[in-house]
Amino acid sequence: MGRRRRGTTAEPPPECRGCGGCCEAFGHTLAAEEGDLARWRREERWDLLAHVGEGGALWVDPVTGGDLDRCPFLERTGPGAARCAIHATKPDMCRDYPDSAHGFHCERGVRFRDRG
Numbered sequence: 001m002g003r004r005r006r007g008t009t010a011e012p013p014p015e016c017r018g019c020g021g022c023c024e025a026f027g028h029t030l031a032a033e034e035g036d037l038a039r040w041r042r043e044e045r046w047d048l049l050a051h052v053g054e055g056g057a058l059w060v061d062p063v064t065g066g067d068l069d070r071c072p073f074l075e076r077t078g079p080g081a082a083r084c085a086i087h088a089t090k091p092d093m094c095r096d097y098p099d100s101a102h103g104f105h106c107e108r109g110v111r112f113r114d115r116g
């Protein structure tokens with residue numbers, strides 16, 4: 001399977017079981033890349049840009065500017081199940097996870113075969 005083009009994937013990769021474990025563990029320690037900021041401006045996602053802090057830090061409270069302790073876009077859909085409310089335009093860091101820094105294994109220990 002070829003590498004997905006950023007920003008066009010409609011569904012998570014088949015290896016992902018949709019548990020939300022990675023989002024809970026890392027979702028409040030992300031950073032927006034230039035590509036994310038440009039895409040969100042192009043898509044007029046001012047709601048997302050309002051959650052970007054200094055240096056691209058994700059995620060901050062749009063009112064107070066303070067760091068959030070969880071990703072505000074993670075929606076629990078049931079026991080052990082979750083969805084990303086902004087999947088179509090989620091940050092590149094989320095889209096690329098798990099990468100080589102994680103040995104292509106996610107928080108739940110699943111190996112993502114098409115990434116390495």
Ligand code: SF4
Pocket residue numbers: 015016017018019020021022023098106107108109110
């Ligand atoms: S921890 Fe793994 S299986 Fe669970 S949502 Fe994240 S990538 Fe998917």
Ligand code: SF4
Pocket residue numbers: 022023026027028071072073074075083084085086087090091094
């Ligand atoms: S933006 Fe979506 S994929 Fe990224 S941490 Fe939040 S819920 Fe998870």
